[in-house]
Amino acid sequence: MSVDVFTFGLNHTSAPLSVRERVAVPGELLRPALDALRSTWGAAVREAAILSTCNRTEIYCAAEPQVVDQLPAWMAQFHKLESTSLQPHVYRYQQNDAVRHAFRVASGLDSMVLGEPQILGQMKDAVRAANEAGALGTLLHQLFQRTFSVAKEVRSQTAIGANSVSMAAAAVRLAERVFGDLDQANVLFIGAGEMIELCATHFAAAHPRGMMVANRTVERADLLASRFSATTMKLSQLPERLADFDVVVSCTASSLPILGLGMVERASRLRRHRPMVMVDLAVPRDIETEVGRLDDVYLYTVDDLGRMVQTGTDARRAAVVQAEAIIETRVQNFMHWMQKREIVPAIMEMHEASEKVQQAELERARRMLARGVAPEQVLEQLAYGLTQKFMHGPLSALNRSEAGEREQLLELMPQLLPRTERRR
Incomplete structure (x- = not known):
């Protein structure tokens, strides 16, 4: 049976965060x-590959x-959900x-933040994981290599990523809305992955009073903290230390919330109800949704930040047309490659069949020469035998065909028959 290329999934436009977090596939899964x-x-x-980010699982x-x-x-x-629960999304x-x-x-055209560059690295990680699992073959390997090439071409030849407002920059802006300048704010980062690193970079530029990193793996926390003159702590210290921070940014791969309502309520009381900004960039979420109901806590999810950064993208809309044109051309190139690939088995079969005919006729010619038949006569018989066998298939097909099929065969025949060129 034929094999086709498929993409199946849900993303930030088709499914709310509450659905996306239930089907997210962390790296270890x-x-x-x-x-x-x-x-x-x-x-x-x-062949198969799974791309799972905060905005999509595909x-x-x-x-x-x-x-x-x-x-x-x-x-x-696989995620132990009702079989029909995903259908609408x-x-x-x-x-x-x-x-x-x-x-x-891969080009950032389907992202919550138009032109954001992180998705390309996430897709490369997904391909690497699929390859290590032995799930990639020729077709998907070729698809993803061309995908990466197209993304590079779009980013280098268009302004699709120019002046893009990242999630990390949006997190800083939200904190500044509450506190104004952040020079008196203490910031806690929970996690030590790429997104937290981006956030730390943006917050460091705002010169907060202090920055701290909490992570399950202490070595990774130390490595990240050393880049920004930050300090570290263990995740187990969160309950007694949470009240020390004005801004909390969390993005881990935990399957369960790290910060619950009770923990945040206690921290808010210890802070004497001074405001706290909490940014949850994780999918599934790191912070229980009920935390957002607390009067002094400003809780933002990845979707909240996405809506914020979508404003101000009009300057890049013109580049979308150019990017789509590049993509359409490359899609046609890939489909042409696939079509050529589909006829390879038929071509190989034709070569094998012609090789058998050639060997049979050569063996017949050798036997004639061994019997003393004149070389000229042997050559004539060789040419005649090859011609007859070459013509047998097309002539039989014409003789067996009905009217409509015969017309099609007659139209194709000039293209299938060899052309002879007169020597000058």
Whole structure:
């Protein structure tokens, strides 16, 4: 059965954060998820990769067509959700639409922040994980290599990423709305990944009074803190130290909330109800949603920041048209490569068949020469035998064909027959 390229998933435009966090696939679950996906359908899913970020969870696969309609049910089952719970939020793309979607995602055209660069690195991480799990083959490998090339071309030839307001910069702006200058603010970062590093970079530029990093792995916390003259603490110290901080930015891979309502309530009382800004960039969320109901706590999620940074993107809209044109051209190039790839088995079969005919006729000619037949006569018989066998297939097809099929064959025949060129 034929194998097509599919993309299936949900993102910030199709699903709210409350749904996205339930189907997020953290790094340690990528391989089990890929193994489960492929073992469910066996050879029907030839290749697969899973991209899971705070704004999207997507499956890219080379699979037989009947598989794609069952993917929502599989994803729900893998995450122990109701089988129909994801249906209103998912999208499916096939063949050139799937290729176009991959190109747009990597180029930042499908991001909450138009042109944001982080998604390209996240996609490369997803491809690396799929390759290490043995889930990549020729088709997806070629797709992603071209995806990365297109993203580079879009970013270098258009202004799609110019003056983009990142989530990290938005977090600083939100804190400044509450506190004004941050020179008297103490900032706590929970986690030590790429997003926290970006946030630390932006907050450091605002020169807060102090910065601290809390992370499950102390070594990573120390490494990040050393870059910004910050201090570190253990996650276990959060309950007694939380009240010391005016701004808390959290982005971990925890499957459960790290900061609960009770912990934040106690911290607020200890602060004598001085305001606290909490920015939760994690999916699933690190901070319980009920925290947002506290009078003195300003809680912002990744979607809140996304809505903020979407303002002011009009200057980059003109670049979208140019980027889409580049992408469309590259989509057509990739589909042409796929079509050529599909006929390779037929070409190989034709070569093998012609090789057998050639060997048979050569063996016949050798036997004639061994019997003393004149070389000229042997050559004539060799040419005649090869010609007859070459013509047998097309002539038989014409003789067996009905009227409509015969017209098609007659139109194709001039293209299939060899052309002889007169020597000068």
